[in-house]
Amino acid sequence: xxxxxxxxxxxxxxxxxxxxxxxxxxxxxxxxxxxxxxxxxxxxxxxxxxxxxxxxxxxxxxxxxxxxxxxxxxxxxxxxxxxxxxxxxxxxxxxxxxxxxxxxxxxxxxxxxxxxxxxxxxxxxxxxxxxxxxxxxxxxxxxxxxxxxxxxxxxxxxxxxxxxxxxxxxxxxxxxxxxxxxxxxxxxxxxxxxxxxxxxxxxxxxxxxxxxxxxxxxxxxxxxxxxxxxxxxxxxxxxxxxxxxxxxxxxxxxxxxxxxxxxxxxxxxxxxxxxxxxxxxxxxxxxxxxxxxxxxxxxxxxxxxxxxxxxxxxxxxxxxxxxxxxxxxxxxxxxxxxxxxxxxxxxxxxxxxxxxxxxxxxxxxxxxxxxxxxxxxxxxxxxxxxxxxxxxxxxxxxxxxxxxxxxxxxxxxxxxxxxxxxxxxxxxxxxxxxxxxxxxxxxxxxxxxxxxxxxxxxxx
Numbered sequence: 001x002x003x004x005x006x007x008x009x010x011x012x013x014x015x016x017x018x019x020x021x022x023x024x025x026x027x028x029x030x031x032x033x034x035x036x037x038x039x040x041x042x043x044x045x046x047x048x049x050x051x052x053x054x055x056x057x058x059x060x061x062x063x064x065x066x067x068x069x070x071x072x073x074x075x076x077x078x079x080x081x082x083x084x085x086x087x088x089x090x091x092x093x094x095x096x097x098x099x100x101x102x103x104x105x106x107x108x109x110x111x112x113x114x115x116x117x118x119x120x121x122x123x124x125x126x127x128x129x130x131x132x133x134x135x136x137x138x139x140x141x142x143x144x145x146x147x148x149x150x151x152x153x154x155x156x157x158x159x160x161x162x163x164x165x166x167x168x169x170x171x172x173x174x175x176x177x178x179x180x181x182x183x184x185x186x187x188x189x190x191x192x193x194x195x196x197x198x199x200x201x202x203x204x205x206x207x208x209x210x211x212x213x214x215x216x217x218x219x220x221x222x223x224x225x226x227x228x229x230x231x232x233x234x235x236x237x238x239x240x241x242x243x244x245x246x247x248x249x250x251x252x253x254x255x256x257x258x259x260x261x262x263x264x265x266x267x268x269x270x271x272x273x274x275x276x277x278x279x280x281x282x283x284x285x286x287x288x289x290x291x292x293x294x295x296x297x298x299x300x301x302x303x304x305x306x307x308x309x310x311x312x313x314x315x316x317x318x319x320x321x322x323x324x325x326x327x328x329x330x331x332x333x334x335x336x337x338x339x340x341x342x343x344x345x346x347x348x349x350x351x352x353x354x355x356x357x358x359x360x361x362x363x364x365x366x367x368x369x370x371x372x373x374x375x376x377x378x379x380x381x382x383x384x385x386x387x388x389x390x391x392x393x394x395x396x397x398x399x400x401x402x403x404x405x406x407x408x409x410x411x412x413x414x415x416x417x418x419x420x421x422x423x424x425x426x427x428x429x430x431x432x433x434x435x436x437x438x439x440x441x442x443x444x445x446x447x448x449x450x451x452x453x454x455x456x457x458x459x460x
Contacts, residue, residue, distance in 0.1 A: 028079040035405040036074040036083055040067065043087070043101070043410055046401045050412040052318040052333050057095045057173065057391075066093045080406045081192055087408065088169040092178060097365055098395040098413045100171030103192070107225060110188055118196055119217030120187040125151070126439040127183045129175035131160035131167070135204070136440055139187060140220035148440050152210055153203035155194075166193060174428070177389045180362045183439070184224050227252060233261065239269040246280040246450055247273050251300075254367045255291025263299050270303045270350040279354040280453060282446055286359055286385060286437070290366025297342055300371075301380065304356050305344040309378045311370045312338035312417035317397065320414055338420070355453070356381035359445060360429055361389060361437055369394050369429060373419040376432070384433040384449045392419050392429050 031039075044067060047054050054063060066089075073086045084103065091100045103109060114120070123144070124137045133151045138144045151159045163182070166189045170178035182189060202213045227236050238250040249269055256262050273281065283300070293311055301309065319332040328334055345351065358381045360372050369390055375381040395413035402409050418424065435452065438444040 028081060030077045030079050031083060031405055032077055033075050036078060037071060039083070039403040039405050039408070040071055040074060040087065042401075042404055046410060047099075047412055049331075050318055050320055050399050050401075050414045051099075052316045052414065052416060056416065058093055062093065066090055080408065083406050084408055085169065085193060091169055091171040092167075094171065095173045096395055096413065097172040097177060097181065097390070098398050099411060101408055101410050103408065106188060107228065110191075110222070110225065113191075113196070114219055114221065117219075119198060119219045120196060120222070121190045122200060122215050122218040124223055125183055125186050127163050127167070127179045127186065129167070129179045131163035133159045133163050133186075134440075136183075137223070138220065139218040139222055140226065141223040142220070146204060150205040151202055152205050153201075154190075155197065155201050162190070162194070166190065169193070173391050174389055177363075177365075180389065184363065185222070187222050233265075237262065237265050239265075239272065241272065241276050241278070242446075242450070244280070244450065244454065245276070245278050246282065247276070247278045248282050248284060248446060250284040250287075251296075251368075252287045253289060253291050254293070254295040254371070256295065259295070259299075262295055266299045266303070267350065270352060273352055274350055278352075280450065281352055281354060281356045282359055282384075282449060283356065283381065284359040284442075284446070285364050285368045285371065286362045286442075286445075288365070288368035289363050290368050293367050293370060296367070296371045296374075301342070301374070302345045302348055303350055303352050304375070304380050305342075305378070306346065306351075306380070307378060308341045308343050309374050309380075310338045310341050310420055311374055313420050313422040314338060315415060315417045317415045320399070323414075338417070357384045357433070357449060357453070358382070359385045359449065360387070360431060361385040361445070362439070363389075364429065365390050366394060366396070370417070370419075372429060373421075377420040382432040383429070384435055385431050385445055386434065386437045387426075387430045388428050390429050391427060393417070393424060393427070 054060065070086055070090060074083070078086070084101065087101050094100065120139060122139050123135045123146070124139055124141060126134045126136050135144060135146045135149050135151065137147060153159055154162050166182055166186065167178055169189065170181050172178040172181055197217060199214055199216045202215055203210050204213055226232060233256070236252045236256070240248050242248055314335070314337050316333060316335050319328045319330055319334060321330055324330050356375070358372055358375050360383050364372060369392060372383055373392055376383050393416065395416050397415035398411050398413050400409050400411055433449065433452065435445050435448040
């Protein structure tokens with residue numbers, strides 16, 4: 001559990017040091033202490049109204065102390081972003097990436113900032129839980145000779161302090177998951193906390209020793225934003241044939257507005273798999289943060305499932321307004337069993353009968369975890385990759401509420417589901433095959449897995 005006092009202390013430092021947004025962002029209103037404390041009370045009441053058990057993953061005593069610490073910092077007038085830098089310290093305390101406080105329009109805000117001539121931190125990065133920041137690519141994904149190099153300072157501040165301050169505002173059940181969430185959108189979090197200067201003075205640890213660089217801020221669209229919109233399909237869903245009768249199917253999200261397009265894509269992929277005589281299939285969901293279960297139930301599993309399956313064994317839910325029935329009234333906490341089974345398609349002419357592996361890690365979350373649970377529990381595939389990031393017992397049914405004064409948005413789940421097997425140990429997603437993974441080269445894990453599989457076959 002994160003150190004609540006440390007995160008609150010970090011928030012105080014940020015309030016004192018953080019500059020305003022760049023001129024591309026209009027000035028914000030300032031909220032009186034009474035309004036800020038009303039928002040905190042509203043947040044607490046909404047969590048109690050929606051969540052079936054707020055103390056399930058974080059004890060109620062820990063939450064109480066965290067709330068008290070936050071309330072003590074809301075006794076002075078604050079802007080919305082300053083308020084977020086205090087209230088956001090609750091995010092790691094919740095220990096659930098489905099439960100967090102966020103700016104409601106962060107994607108729109110970023111695009112508006114860029115369109116108005118604003119700029120952002122110039123690199124896509126990888127952050128470790130200990131606070132190291134390494135460069136992966138230019139912002140937007142372009143290649144850079146600095147890839148893989150560690151940043152030691154950012155505008156005179158130790159990079160480790162920058163990382164720890166931002167990690168103290170991230171949501172997620174483990175330090176590793178929070179570090180990966182920050183890695184995906186550090187450009188935004190840095191902007192919100194430290195501002196958006198026109199250039200950055202960096203100290204980078206090069207092979208020959210530390211080197212100071214002055215780098216202009218970037219106006220490029222960040223890579224994670226590029227996964228939105230109709231042009232993002234080929235970046236989100238990819239298929240390639242590999243040597244040795246292997247194939248790689250990459251699914252970066254289970255959310256797409258055109259369901260027919262996704263199903264046409266998977267049908268074409270499995271057609272090519274059949275034509276090429278593929279015997280080993282790797283499905284990569286390392287970057288998949290979730291979406292709609294139906295996408296994998298009816299877009300992937302018809303090709304690999306050989307028995308009936310369900311996505312959960314049991315659940316607990318909170319009945320909220322609009323969800324009540326004759327037997328479930330608002331406020332009830334209901335325990336139930338997963339009784340919705342999906343039948344396999346044994347006569348599917350494209351059904352794959354080779355060996356399937358699902359590659360997990362980094363950002364595998366939500367519906368992607370449910371997918372991983374199903375293929376593992378029913379034996380449709382073996383999980384491979386790096387575990388220890390996300391909880392296999394997932395929350396869901398996320399409700400979004402806006403705080404009445406600052407307008408910040410709070411995500412709160414009303415449902416908790418157990419994996420199909422009903423097992424709760426190990427707590428975190430646990431691969432059957434652990435292989436090394438690299439955030440700087442996505443093929444490292446793929447090749448390591450295939451090398452291991454081929455070596456196993458050779459020994460047999």
